[in-house]
Amino acid sequence: MKFAKYVVIAMLVSGAAHAAGKKGLLSELSGQGYGSAGCGFGSIVMGQDGNQVLAATTNGTSGSQTFGISTGTLNCQQDAVFKSGKEVPAFIEVNKVALANDAARGQGETLAGLANLMNCDAKVMGSSLKKNYNKIFVETNMQPAAIEANIHQVVASNGACGA
Amino acid sequence: MKLFGFSVFLSAVFVFQTSAQALAAEADLNRVLKFAEDQQLHKDRQWRKLLHFETDFFRTTESQVDSAKFFFAPNGKQNPQAELQATIKAFFHDDEIQDSYEKAQCRFPARYRWLKKHLVSQNIKWPEAQCERYLAFAKGLKGQSVSLVFSSYYLNNPSSAFGHTFLRVNKAPSERDGKRYELLDYGLNYAAEADTNNAFLYGFKGLFGMFQGKFKAIPYYFKVREYNNAESRDLWEYQLRLKPEAVDMLVAHVWELGPGQIDYWYVTENCSYHMLSILEAADPSVDILSKLDQYVIPADTVRVLWNKTDLVESYVYRPSIRQVFFQREALLSPEESKELKILAKQIKIQDGFTYSENFNKMSAASQAKILDAFIDFIDYRYSKEVQEAGREFQLKMQVLEKRSGISEEPVKISIDPAPEERPHLAHPSGRWGVGYRHTTSDKDLALLSHRFALHDRLDPAIGYPRYSLISFFDLDFSYGSPFSGNNEKELQLENFAAFELISASAWSTLIPDHSWRFKLGVERTYNENFSPTQEAILRMGGGWTFLFGKLDVSAQVLGEAHYDGAHSENKMWVGAGPFLEAHYQWTPYLLSQASVQYRRDSAWDIKDYFKSTVETQYSFTKTWGLRGVYRNQRFLEEYSIQLFNYY
Numbered sequence: 001m002k003f004a005k006y007v008v009i010a011m012l013v014s015g016a017a018h019a020a021g022k023k024g025l026l027s028e029l030s031g032q033g034y035g036s037a038g039c040g041f042g043s044i045v046m047g048q049d050g051n052q053v054l055a056a057t058t059n060g061t062s063g064s065q066t067f068g069i070s071t072g073t074l075n076c077q078q079d080a081v082f083k084s085g086k087e088v089p090a091f092i093e094v095n096k097v098a099l100a101n102d103a104a105r106g107q108g109e110t111l112a113g114l115a116n117l118m119n120c121d122a123k124v125m126g127s128s129l130k131k132n133y134n135k136i137f138v139e140t141n142m143q144p145a146a147i148e149a150n151i152h153q154v155v156a157s158n159g160a161c162g163a
Numbered sequence: 164m165k166l167f168g169f170s171v172f173l174s175a176v177f178v179f180q181t182s183a184q185a186l187a188a189e190a191d192l193n194r195v196l197k198f199a200e201d202q203q204l205h206k207d208r209q210w211r212k213l214l215h216f217e218t219d220f221f222r223t224t225e226s227q228v229d230s231a232k233f234f235f236a237p238n239g240k241q242n243p244q245a246e247l248q249a250t251i252k253a254f255f256h257d258d259e260i261q262d263s264y265e266k267a268q269c270r271f272p273a274r275y276r277w278l279k280k281h282l283v284s285q286n287i288k289w290p291e292a293q294c295e296r297y298l299a300f301a302k303g304l305k306g307q308s309v310s311l312v313f314s315s316y317y318l319n320n321p322s323s324a325f326g327h328t329f330l331r332v333n334k335a336p337s338e339r340d341g342k343r344y345e346l347l348d349y350g351l352n353y354a355a356e357a358d359t360n361n362a363f364l365y366g367f368k369g370l371f372g373m374f375q376g377k378f379k380a381i382p383y384y385f386k387v388r389e390y391n392n393a394e395s396r397d398l399w400e401y402q403l404r405l406k407p408e409a410v411d412m413l414v415a416h417v418w419e420l421g422p423g424q425i426d427y428w429y430v431t432e433n434c435s436y437h438m439l440s441i442l443e444a445a446d447p448s449v450d451i452l453s454k455l456d457q458y459v460i461p462a463d464t465v466r467v468l469w470n471k472t473d474l475v476e477s478y479v480y481r482p483s484i485r486q487v488f489f490q491r492e493a494l495l496s497p498e499e500s501k502e503l504k505i506l507a508k509q510i511k512i513q514d515g516f517t518y519s520e521n522f523n524k525m526s527a528a529s530q531a532k533i534l535d536a537f538i539d540f541i542d543y544r545y546s547k548e549v550q551e552a553g554r555e556f557q558l559k560m561q562v563l564e565k566r567s568g569i570s571e572e573p574v575k576i577s578i579d580p581a582p583e584e585r586p587h588l589a590h591p592s593g594r595w596g597v598g599y600r601h602t603t604s605d606k607d608l609a610l611l612s613h614r615f616a617l618h619d620r621l622d623p624a625i626g627y628p629r630y631s632l633i634s635f636f637d638l639d640f641s642y643g644s645p646f647s648g649n650n651e652k653e654l655q656l657e658n659f660a661a662f663e664l665i666s667a668s669a670w671s672t673l674i675p676d677h678s679w680r681f682k683l684g685v686e687r688t689y690n691e692n693f694s695p696t697q698e699a700i701l702r703m704g705g706g707w708t709f710l711f712g713k714l715d716v717s718a719q720v721l722g723e724a725h726y727d728g729a730h731s732e733n734k735m736w737v738g739a740g741p742f743l744e745a746h747y748q749w750t751p752y753l754l755s756q757a758s759v760q761y762r763r764d765s766a767w768d769i770k771d772y773f774k775s776t777v778e779t780q781y782s783f784t785k786t787w788g789l790r791g792v793y794r795n796q797r798f799l800e801e802y803s804i805q806l807f808n809y810y
Contacts, residue, residue, distance in 0.1 A: 041385075067352075067379040067380055067381045067382075067385075068377065068379055068421065069300070069378055069379060069380050069417060069418060069420075069421025069422070070264075070296070070300075070418065070421040070422045071421075071422075078296070078299060079296055079299065079300045079421070080300070080303075080349075080379060080380035080381075080421075081299060081300050081302075081303030081304065081349070081380065082303065082382075090382070091382075091384065094382070094384060094385055094388060095346075095384055095388065097388075097392070097542070097549055097550070098388065098392065100560075100563055101538055101542070101563065103563075103567065104538070104563035104564070104566040104567040105531075105535065105566060105567075105572070105573040106567075106570070106572065106573075107572065107573065108573070109345075109346060110346065110384075112344065113344045113346040113347055113384065116337055116339065116340075116342075116344045116347065117347065119339060130567050131567075133563065133564060133567035134564060134567075137560065137563070138560060138564060142552060142560075
């Protein structure tokens with residue numbers, strides 16, 4: 001009986017520790033400047049919680065609530081699909097590393113995808129992001145919302161976008 | 164007064180009309196029910212597939228979906244006929260439900276489409292409901308075709324072992340320029356909702372169906388960043404021949420499953436299985452699950468899809484950041500390569516870059532090539548730091564800034580993997596073996612082996628990474644007279660690997676990867692201290708592997724722990740020592756391996772143990788191979804030959 005009690009207590013302690021660890025991760029993610037403005041996807045890191053095994057086998061992504069089909073309305077999605085006007089911020093948030101690469105090179109698949117979302121000409125947009133690389137990616141300290149604002153500003157001034 | 168009489172008359176007409184409508188609807192409902200009964204529609208294959216009505220391992224036939232909300236009939240999980248009747252009734256009573264999302268037609272658009280298709284000839288007036296949320300979902304996915312995506316494994320990311328499969332719903336080309344933007348497609352993913360970080364608990368719960376699986380629609384760019392970039396895994400996209408109508412059906416069916424829960428079984432009803440099960444539900448002409456074994460391994464899925472169905476239209480390879488970097492590195496001249504190494508060294512030891520005089524004298528094209536390779540190098544080598552905006556990421560921003568000042572376009576990277584690297588051409592994952600062993604203590608034994616999955620380093624080197632071994636549930640038995648006493652023949656377990664992994668990624672100055680091995684299982688131990696006995700064993704090793712073309716050489720330190728409760732003393736003992744192994748690929752069908760090992764043990768009288776092994780396998784085809792092994796443990800030599808069949 002005594003032993004059983006110990007087991008129960010041990011389990012409770014480890015469960016609480018586990019939950020605390022999880023919470024730590026979430027706050028860590030949300031603490032990266034993904035405020036209410038962004039979609040709060042966090043970063044995609046090999047192995048959530050630094051636990052490679054789990055992440056690799058579950059093929060999971062960060063944020064377990066997102067992308068559920070028929071989960072109703074979340075910050076940026078309704079039933080897993082982006083609400084209109086949210087595609088661009090979500091895209092920038094998740095792809096900012098690849099986007100910075102493409103911008104520095106002046107072209108690439110990620111940049112072309114964003115241009116299409118924003119209804120812009122990929123070629124013109126590529127050269128203007130390259131020219132304004134510093135303004136968009138360095139001065140913003142890679143904050144998604146600021147990147148987005150600066151991209152809009154840059155492409156608005158050169159008429160690369162619109163029908 | 165007149166007005167009053169008129170309105171009475173109007174409302175009377177209105178009442179009469181609604182009741183007439185209700186009667187007509189009731190008549191239609193009864194006709195549909197009767198037709199379904201007369202035609203035995205509940206026996207239709209697609210209906211059963213839409214319900215995920217299958218016979219499982221325990222010979223129980225019922226729906227695999229565990230949510231009560233997935234069924235209208237109380238016994239719907241077990242009875243497709245009752246479920247069909249209840250579904251039809253629910254479709255006709257949707258007008259009683261206020262919230263359109265909760266209407267039967269809106270919750271089960273695939274069932275509804277299926278039913279209408281079967282009653283096209285009957286002139287039924289269907290009570291069409293407006294389903295805003297479902298329509299928004301279908302419109303967001305904008306499906307035109309479907310690809311099955313396979314993410315391979317990169318073993319320094321160990322448990323990506325079996326790969327993963329999901330579907331991608333391909334959008335119609337952009338109205339703006341007629342081009343396809345794959346990153347903007349949605350992926351349909353089925354995965355376990357894991358609630359544990361403990362690898363062993365995870366494996367256990369996964370194997371015994373204790374996790375719930377969920378379907379999700381995830382933007383494809385999310386998947387690309389996760390696999391290609393964060394985890395350095397290649398993606399293989401197989402475009403399927405699916406009619407637009409089947410694509411709509413697939414989207415409708417995934418919507419039905421969205422809120423549902425299905426038990427996730429790691430080796431049987433897993434991601435691969437359910438990708439195929441929803442394809443079968445969407446298109447009655449698709450028949451693939453019956454061609455697979457009881458267990459479904461993602462790598463097998465693409466092989467069967469490729470070989471045994473005509474579903475695959477074409478495939479596209481999407482290289483991981485690791486492969487892209489190797490490609491960019493290969494484009495460099497020796498002089499450019501030297502500059503890349505200088506930069507790679509600088510990022511380790513200083514907080515900034517000083518470009519050499521040599522670099523500054525180079526052409527813009529050379530500088531761009533070097534920087535492009537370096538950018539991908541940082542993304543691969545420091546992927547975690549880059550994602551988490553750590554030190555290397557800050558440094559990378561300086562490199563990008565430098566790159567943005569060079570107008571030169573990047574070199575387009577296109578990689579077409581050789582046939583032996585294509586997963587759909589791989590050998591089947593299961594393996595039977597029969598053979599013969601002779602030992603110098605004059606024993607002749609018959610050998611019998613079976614491996615559940617997946618690949619070792621002498622199997623035909625096709626479709627799996629050449630630097631890896633992944634063994635899962637590998638059993639080896641011998642049959643013959645034992646070493647001591649009488650000459651009765653007996654069956655002995657020689658080896659059982661619950662799980663064995665070898666990752667022999669090559670070391671290089673730029674990518675100083677370690678190689679390692681791990682085994683958990685039972686081995687029959689032969690040594691000079693006691694007669695052969697089965698012991699539980701855990702073996703781990705680490706070191707380096709060096710690659711010289713077709714030859715790779717591994718130098719590692721191995722440590723192992725043995726446990727056997729039958730020993731009177733030393734039930735548990737450990738040993739450790741150096742290990743050297745050379746692995747040579749003559750052709751993908753002819754491979755050899757030689758190793759030497761010295762071990763110092765913690766217990767017993769004779770504490771020094773030596774072992775050397777030479778093995779060669781020649782495979783006639785992808786399904787038949789012959790393996791010869793010579794093993795020397797000083798006190799005992801053995802020769803064996805085994806015939807393997809891969810299935």
